[in-house]
Amino acid sequence: MKKWKWIGMAMACAVGMVAFTSCDDDDNDDYARVPDAVTAAFSHQYGNPGYVEWDSERGGYYVAEFRKDGRDHEAWYTQAGLWAMTEVDYGRSLADLPQAVQSGYAATAYALDAWTVDDIDEIQRPDYETVYKIEVEKRGQADHDLYFDLGGTLYRDVEGSGSGSGNGGMIQQGMPAEVKAYVDSAFAGAAVVDFDIEDNGMIEVDLRHGGKSVEVLFTAAYEWVMTKTDCSRDVPAVVADAVRQALPGARIDDCDYVQTATESYYLVDTDNPDRDLRVTPDGQVTQAW
Known part of the structure; x- marks a missing residue:
């Protein structure tokens, strides 16, 4: 995916024809004609963006590869023409991401430890908020896929998937x-x-x-x-006071408020690399490590 075969395809299809022209894909010998329901759904969603290359994927999905607003897109549809996902390729351009996502990435250990950004995808799905996947790499280390929400929170860190692993697994079948x-x-x-x-x-x-x-x-x-x-650094005053008393001079770097059936507490990360705290809502430090 994300490979534009302009020269080879041009020999079989004339660029500039109707966007839904069907041609065989050398990477998919079992390619079948795209169902009318799929092309109709694509046309309704994206109009006529110009040249479109169709591909088939496991699970019976049809994928339209095209350029829009200067970026490569891949739009996934079921055989019945239901939109499942769209991926927008940002290359390695962190500067083009929403500011909150840029700031969220800048605060991670990967940015601070000078990992290299290898690829960035914006992932859109029906009934789900847009997310951003930033693939990072570093010599001698396993690659990581970092998933950020629109607020800039890193909510998932997946090790070892590698560049070009694709986002087909992001298609949701629905919550129980x-x-x-x-x-x-x-x-x-x-x-x-x-x-x-x-x-x-x-x-x-x-x-x-x-x-x-x-x-x-x-x-x-x-x-x-x-x-x-995720509370970031926005904690109640009583919690902030408890941190100051336990670790004079320490700064809160991040904080999560955790609720279970039996207890509630704040997990506080500080800029002291050896000391993080677990603090109750009334300001009692119950654990430090």
């Missing part, structure tokens, strides 16, 4: 009804950022609610386990 019902009730009006089933069967839902990034964790049986809200 029990999980969706909990989210709709507890976080009314929230924007769903992502949904993931982890290797151990636990379910993670990432949200944007009340201007904050929220991670909600469920068991494989759809039982709520934990909610973690």
Whole structure:
């Protein structure tokens, strides 16, 4: 994907013809004609952007590769013509990302430790908030895919996928009804950022609610386990005072508010590399490490 075969394709299809001209793709011998429902959905969503190359992917998806607003796009559709995802390629241009995402990346250990940005994708999906994937690499280290929400929060860090791994796994099949019902009730009006089933069967839902990034964790049986809200440096005064007393001169770098069925507390990261704190809402430091 993301390879434009202009020369080879031009021999079979005339550039500038109707955008939905079908031609064989050398990378897909089993390529079949794109269904009318798919081309109609694409036309309704993107009009006629010019030259379009169609590809087929596992799972029965049809993918339109095209350029729009100066960037390479890949729009994914089901066989029935339902839009599933669009990827927008930003190359390595951090400066073109929303300011919040730029700032979020700049605050990560990868930016501070001078990792190299290898590729950036904007990922759009129905019913989910737009996210940005920044692929980073460093000699002698495994590559990492870093996922940011629109607030600039790094909500997922995946090791070892490598450049060009594709985003087909980002297509969502929908949350279980029990999980969706909990989210709709507890976080009314929230924007769903992502949904993931982890290797151990636990379910993670990432949200944007009340201007904050929220991670909600469920068991494989759809039982709520934990909610973690990103507070950045915005903590209650009593928590800030507790940090100052425990670590004089230390600065809060980041903080998460954690809620479980039995307790609530703040996990405070400080600029002291050897000391982070766990603080109760009433300002009691219960753990330091």
